[in-house]
Structure formats: structure tokens, C-alpha cells
Amino acid sequence: MWHEFKKFAVRGNVIDLAVGVIIGGAFGKIVSSLVNDIIMPLVGLLLGGINFSNLSWKVGEAEVKYGAFIQTVVDFFIIAFSIFLFVKLLNNLYERVKKQEEAKETAQTLTKEEQLLTEIRDLLKQQKETP
Numbered sequence: 001m002w003h004e005f006k007k008f009a010v011r012g013n014v015i016d017l018a019v020g021v022i023i024g025g026a027f028g029k030i031v032s033s034l035v036n037d038i039i040m041p042l043v044g045l046l047l048g049g050i051n052f053s054n055l056s057w058k059v060g061e062a063e064v065k066y067g068a069f070i071q072t073v074v075d076f077f078i079i080a081f082s083i084f085l086f087v088k089l090l091n092n093l094y095e096r097v098k099k100q101e102e103a104k105e106t107a108q109t110l111t112k113e114e115q116l117l118t119e120i121r122d123l124l125k126q127q128k129e130t131p
Contacts, residue, residue, distance in 0.1 A: 027079070027082075028075075028079065031075055031078050031079050031082070032075055034078065035071055035074045035075045035078060036053070036071060039074060039078075040053070040070075040071055040074065051067075052067040052068075052070055052071055053067050053068060053071065054067060055067025055068075055070070
């Protein structure tokens with residue numbers, strides 16, 4: 001069992017996941033600081049000097065801190081948008097590399113006439129895609 005665990009734990013995907021979790025935790029702290037220390041004070045200033053961290057209301061003995069909730073929601077949207085941009089960038093890079101590899105494979109097997117026709121086809125596709 002120990003041998004299987006070591007094999008599992010040292011596998012590349014597990015190590016990549018661990019690194020991702022650690023970097024994600026640090027990134028979350030950076031975003032929280034960005035929201036709490038920069039964005040929300042500016043938003044509060046624009047809304048007439050409101051300090052979101054102190055916004056709350058009393059319900060009997062309980063205190064509902066909806067200002068902290070608003071800050072957490074802003075944190076979430078910033079993190080989600082950042083991850084979206086990062087994944088989009090990686091997907092674009094992956095597609096670009098994939099197209100280059102396909103072009104190399106195609107160029108190696110086609111005659112010069114076929115290569116020229118393929119380039120013309122690709123240019124026409126590009127022109128069609130861009131308005």
C-alpha cells in the first residue's frame with residue numbers, strides 16, 4: 001500500500017495540483033487585498049464615503065454583516081475573471097501550437113501546388129472570420 005501511495009503522490013498530476021493549490025491560495029490573498037484595500041475603498045468613496053467592511057444590520061441579537069459579503073462577492077468575481085483570462089490565454093496558445101504542428105505535417109506531405117491551394121484556403125478562411 002505504501003508503494004502505491006508513493007507512486008500516486010509522486011506522479012506529475014498530483015504535484016502539479018499541489019503547486020496549483022498553493023499558488024491559488026497566494027493568489028486569493030492578493031485578490032482579497034486588492035479588493036479590501038484598493039477597490040472597495042474607491043467604490044465606497046464614489047458612493048459617498050461608505051465603508052463596506054462596517055456595513056451590517058441587527059436582527060435581534062444577531063448582526064448580519066452584508067458589507068463583508070459584498071467584498072467576498074467582489075473577490076469571487078475578480079478571481080473568476082482572472083482564471084477565465086488565464087484559461088483563455090492557455091487555450092489560445094494551445095490552439096496556435098496545434099495549428100503550427102498540423103501545418104508542418106501538412107506541408108511535409110503535400111506537393112507545392114497543394115501547399116499553395118491550402119495557403120489560399122486558409123487566407124480565405126481568415127478573411128471570412130474577421131469582419
